[in-house]
Amino acid sequence: MKAERSEYRVVIVGAGVIGLYTAHHLARRGAGPILIVDRGFLSSGASGRNGGGVRQQWQTRATIRLARESVAAYRRFARDFGYNPWFRQSGYLFLAEDAAALERLGPVHELVRSEGLSSEWVDAAGVARHVPGIRPGAAVGGTYLGSDGTLYPFPVVWGLHDALRAAGVEILHGIEALGVERDGGRVRALQTSRGRIATPTVVNAAGGWSREFSERCGLAVANRATRHEILATEPLKPFLDPMVVRASDGLYFSQTMRGEIVGGLSPLADPTGSIAMSSSAGFLGRMARALVDLLPGLASVGVLRAWSGLYDDTPDGLPIVGEDPALSGFVHANGFGGHGMMLAPSSTERVARLVLGERIDLDPAEFGPGRFASTGSGRPTEALQLG
Amino acid sequence: MNRTPADPRTSGDDARPPPRPPGLPIGQRSIRYHRPRAPFCGIGYCTNCLVRTDARLNVRACREGYPVDGVRPTSHAWPSPRWDLFAVFDGLFPHGIDTLRGFRRPAILVRAYQRVVRRLAGYATPRVATARAPAPPTQRRACEVLVIGQGTAGRAVADELRRRGVDPVMTVDRDRRRSEGAASPDLGRATAVFLPPPDPAQPHPLRCYVARDVGGLVEIASRRVVVATGGYDASLLFAGNDRPGVVTADGAVSLASAGFSPFSHAIVFGDGPRARDVLARFPREIAAIVAPNEIGPDLVAIAADRGIPLYPRSLLVRAEGRRGVRRVALRARGGGPLMTLEADGVVLAHRRIPHPQLFFQCGARMRWDPRPGAYRPVTDPTGATTVPGVYAVGFARESAVPSDAEGGARRTAEAIAAGAPPPGPEPLAPAEPLDPPHPLLGYYRELLAELGGREKWIACPCEDVLLSEIVEANERGYRGIEVVKRYTGLGTGLCQGRYCLPDALLILSILEGRPPSRVGYITQRPPVVPTRLADLAGIPGPEEGPS
Numbered sequence: 005m006k007a008e009r010s011e012y013r014v015v016i017v018g019a020g021v022i023g024l025y026t027a028h029h030l031a032r033r034g035a036g037p038i039l040i041v042d043r044g045f046l047s048s049g050a051s052g053r054n055g056g057g058v059r060q061q062w063q064t065r066a067t068i069r070l071a072r073e074s075v076a077a078y079r080r081f082a083r084d085f086g087y088n089p090w091f092r093q094s095g096y097l098f099l100a101e102d103a104a105a106l107e108r109l110g111p112v113h114e115l116v117r118s119e120g121l122s123s124e125w126v127d128a129a130g131v132a133r134h135v136p137g138i139r140p141g142a143a144v145g146g147t148y149l150g151s152d153g154t155l156y157p158f159p160v161v162w163g164l165h166d167a168l169r170a171a172g173v174e175i176l177h178g179i180e181a182l183g184v185e186r187d188g189g190r191v192r193a194l195q196t197s198r199g200r201i202a203t204p205t206v207v208n209a210a211g212g213w214s215r216e217f218s219e220r221c222g223l224a225v226a227n228r229a230t231r232h233e234i235l236a237t238e239p240l241k242p243f244l245d246p247m248v249v250r251a252s253d254g255l256y257f258s259q260t261m262r263g264e265i266v267g268g269l270s271p272l273a274d275p276t277g278s279i280a281m282s283s284s285a286g287f288l289g290r291m292a293r294a295l296v297d298l299l300p301g302l303a304s305v306g307v308l309r310a311w312s313g314l315y316d317d318t319p320d321g322l323p324i325v326g327e328d329p330a331l332s333g334f335v336h337a338n339g340f341g342g343h344g345m346m347l348a349p350s351s352t353e354r355v356a357r358l359v360l361g362e363r364i365d366l367d368p369a370e371f372g373p374g375r376f377a378s379t380g381s382g383r384p385t386e387a388l389q390l391g
Numbered sequence: 392m393n394r395t396p397a398d399p400r401t402s403g404d405d406a407r408p409p410p411r412p413p414g415l416p417i418g419q420r421s422i423r424y425h426r427p428r429a430p431f432c433g434i435g436y437c438t439n440c441l442v443r444t445d446a447r448l449n450v451r452a453c454r455e456g457y458p459v460d461g462v463r464p465t466s467h468a469w470p471s472p473r474w475d476l477f478a479v480f481d482g483l484f485p486h487g488i489d490t491l492r493g494f495r496r497p498a499i500l501v502r503a504y505q506r507v508v509r510r511l512a513g514y515a516t517p518r519v520a521t522a523r524a525p526a527p528p529t530q531r532r533a534c535e536v537l538v539i540g541q542g543t544a545g546r547a548v549a550d551e552l553r554r555r556g557v558d559p560v561m562t563v564d565r566d567r568r569r570s571e572g573a574a575s576p577d578l579g580r581a582t583a584v585f586l587p588p589p590d591p592a593q594p595h596p597l598r599c600y601v602a603r604d605v606g607g608l609v610e611i612a613s614r615r616v617v618v619a620t621g622g623y624d625a626s627l628l629f630a631g632n633d634r635p636g637v638v639t640a641d642g643a644v645s646l647a648s649a650g651f652s653p654f655s656h657a658i659v660f661g662d663g664p665r666a667r668d669v670l671a672r673f674p675r676e677i678a679a680i681v682a683p684n685e686i687g688p689d690l691v692a693i694a695a696d697r698g699i700p701l702y703p704r705s706l707l708v709r710a711e712g713r714r715g716v717r718r719v720a721l722r723a724r725g726g727g728p729l730m731t732l733e734a735d736g737v738v739l740a741h742r743r744i745p746h747p748q749l750f751f752q753c754g755a756r757m758r759w760d761p762r763p764g765a766y767r768p769v770t771d772p773t774g775a776t777t778v779p780g781v782y783a784v785g786f787a788r789e790s791a792v793p794s795d796a797e798g799g800a801r802r803t804a805e806a807i808a809a810g811a812p813p814p815g816p817e818p819l820a821p822a823e824p825l826d827p828p829h830p831l832l833g834y835y836r837e838l839l840a841e842l843g844g845r846e847k848w849i850a851c852p853c854e855d856v857l858l859s860e861i862v863e864a865n866e867r868g869y870r871g872i873e874v875v876k877r878y879t880g881l882g883t884g885l886c887q888g889r890y891c892l893p894d895a896l897l898i899l900s901i902l903e904g905r906p907p908s909r910v911g912y913i914t915q916r917p918p919v920v921p922t923r924l925a926d927l928a929g930i931p932g933p934e935e936g937p938s
């Protein structure tokens with residue numbers, strides 16, 4: 005496939021949920037022509053490999069607001085796009101294994117409540133009601149927000165894809181972005197494996213490969229990709245409603261509409277820094293131990309498959325939304341870590357507005373790509389790196 | 392539970408199976424449409440004979456020896472698999488249920504839809520056990536060579552290695568064809584579920600995880616792994632291909648070995664050695680032979696001898712019957728009227744496929760082998776794959792007559808015993824051959840014309856994915872098996888694509904107008920078969936110190 009035109013208003017690198025949603029917001033605002041290029045197949049990146057968790061419990065006000073807007077967008081998604089993402093608002097339960105962990109949940113709980121969301125404290129008995137079969141003593145309590153939820157990522161991808169094609173956005177797969185052509189300090193064109201495509205604006209929505217692409221464009225960035233593994237069990241009759249998360253080891257799991265338990269935990273530091281999307285025995289062991297320890301009744305449940313994907317991490321755990329300070333026309337929409345699904349609808353709306361030269365309500369000191377250059381203290385960070 | 396040894400290779404062919412009632416054992420309902428199902432593959436992969444025991448949620452009756460007493464089928468059907476009220480869904484949705492776009496209107500009902508649909512999904516209910524169950528720690532073994540699979544080729548390799556003094560050689564087999572001596576403590580029936588890429592820093596770079604049927608995982612560290620996992624009989628697409636009574640040749644043999652008479656007048660679909668096996672095993676129960684192409688002279692002679700009618704160059708269009716196969720409809724290739732044959736079974740013996748999972752897992756370079764229409768590892772003449780230390784022998788490596796498999800296996804053993812250094816990462820990779828068309832491609836091209844509108848042809852029985860959904864994905868412009876898998880759910884069920892992928896690759900090849908190898912393949916992830924969390928929990932993690 006080849007691009008239909010030789011010049012576009014915007015070219016987006018990456019057809020994951022971030023790139024697709026960005027194009028959607030641009031197209032709705034009448035910006036065009038728009039092209040999305042992706043070297044893989046549709047949903048080959050993290051957008052087709054995640055746990056589908058959508059939560060609004062965050063450590064900063066701005067992210068709570070972005071997440072709330074996204075929840076509203078996913079509630080409308082079936083109506084707006086004609087695809088059913090099975091967005092189920094059955095809550096997120098943050099587990100605390102001991103009193104200290106419970107205390108650490110306090111500030112988020114307060115902040116979330118102050119934003120008008122009904123986060124609740126739950127005691128051990130409450131945890132047992134939300135997680136039937138939990139081992140007594142495994143948790144002393146936690147916080148619960150019922151309007152958080154889970155969805156299926158795939159219908160989101162297909163829905164956006166359909167809508168974009170209907171809106172005349174070109175989406176080309178099997179094309180690799182190799183760099184940009186500059187005109188002084190400005191983007192003039194995107195260089196691809198199929199040649200040059202003229203454009204004044206390139207959006208880097210390359211997910212776990214955003215650093216690679218930025219570097220190809222001669223830009224220094226703070227993103228770092230890490231491999232996260234995840235597994236799914238045999239389908240079981242429903243017994244678990246909320247997404248269950250634990251900050252101490254990054255454990256998260258939920259029971260999907262199909263009945264499978266799907267989840268993972270934070271990876272151990274990998275000295276090789278490999279970002280091959282492979283599976284490891286070590287993960288299977290750790291995850292199985294964590295699950296069986298928490299829910300002994302799962303011992304006899306079979307694991308169907310494991311897979312892995314990339315988190316595009318940033319030093320402060322917050323995404324990067326903004327134009328690169330060293331290259332105008334080069335817009336970052338990356339660094340979403342384990343939260344790209346839940347932040348996509350709202351944060352990409354800001355990306356689109358930025359591309360169109362409008363003012364946005366995200367503080368560059370909090371979300372801008374230049375924020376890592378200044379070592380100023382007191383910048384907000386997001387330590388909750390959870391699905 | 393009433394266990395009966397089911398495996399002919401353990402018990403020997405003369406061990407008499409217990410008498411069983413005629414017909415098919417164990418009823419089961421399919422996951423989405425609650426269609427009646429009965430044993431299909433007979434070798435522990437498909438979803439059609441799931442039962443629960445006290446210790447495990449979903450086990451395959453075929454591997455438990457088709458127990459009859461005290462068996463609880465999965466809790467999926469209500470009130471029973473035989474009379475399942477949910478079976479109305481099959482009739483209510485003659486064109487299938489669209490979960491991608493359905494159940495979203497009116498908005499006020501969305502929550503209710505979610506609750507109902509979720510209730511209906513899922514097989515078993517986990518027991519609420521709040522006590523910490525003791526997880527069996529992963530046992531560790533080390534050996535020089537691990538041989539996975541003890542069929543003709545695997546046995547030949549193990550014997551030859553031992554004869555040449557290689558020590559210790561360990562063997563594992565899913566069906567426990569042979570238990571070994573002191574050098575290889577008997578693991579019982581055990582399945583190699585994960586073979587990660589080698590870690591060259593270790594004295595034993597290869598580490599294979601093996602799940603024992605009795606529970607517990609064994610981590611076998613070795614310098615070489617010989618994969619001799621053989622093959623299995625593939626599925627076939629036609630209307631009603633999921634009806635009770637449609638079995639693979641493996642399934643028919645498995646049922647007969649357990650003492651069942653699964654059919655009295657079945658048709659065999661196939662024209663090769665596997666069809667001959669079926670005729671030998673069922674001397675009186677075969678009513679006709681149907682084949683996609685011409686039928687070879689030796690099969691013609693056997694059939695003539697027994698007065699079995701032959702239907703060469705025929706499409707198997709549909710199997711009819713309410714609870715089981717009663718009739719099958721055929722059409723001569725190239726057009727012609729629909730013919731109906733009375734039959735109470737269909738035995739699929741047309742295509743044997745190698746198991747590619749372990750090769751993919753360890754990162755071996757694979758090639759599309761057009762003869763079975765499957766992926767096999769690229770090997771050098773000794774069977775060495777592109778992964779240092781990993782060898783392929785027997786059917787896992789090439790389709791050949793068994794004596795060749797033995798010869799090839801001995802050459803592999805010789806190379807290993809001679810201490811041939813494991814070849815580098817890219818030994819003698821042959822140039823990618825151009826795909827000669829698979830013999831079933833033309834067949835499926837004609838058969839697709841029979842798919843009327845959006846009739847329910849089951850392309851992926853584990854997940855009840857329909858052929859029409861694959862066609863729809865294609866019409867929407869989705870190309871390649873990876874996207875189609877994610878769009879339809881194809882291959883994400885309990886068999887992890889074993890029975891749907893081989894045919895789906897051919898169908899997509901036709902729809903996309905490119906060779907099957909360009910359609911791609913689904914990344915093969917661990918575990919090879921569902922493995923209990925309790926067993927996996929025993930794997931020591933890197934956080935527990937170096938191993």
Ligand SMILES: Cc1cc2nc3c(=O)[nH]c(=O)nc-3n(C[C@H](O)[C@H](O)[C@H](O)COP(=O)(O)OP(=O)(O)OC[C@H]3O[C@@H](n4cnc5c(N)ncnc54)[C@H](O)[C@@H]3O)c2cc1C
Nearest residue numbers: 018020021022043049050051055057181211313344345346
């Ligand atoms: C295991 C796991 C669990 C997760 N769980 C959750 C969760 O519960 N909730 C949540 O909100 N988020 C979760 N996430 C995170 C979420 O999936 C991601 O943040 C999100 O999908 C990122 O979307 P994206 O579009 O930025 O990236 P991707 O979906 O990865 O898309 C990037 C695309 O860019 C393409 N690309 C890269 N480089 C180039 C190039 N040079 N040229 C052309 N194309 C290129 C790639 O092919 C890819 O398709 C999880 C992630 C993982 C891995």
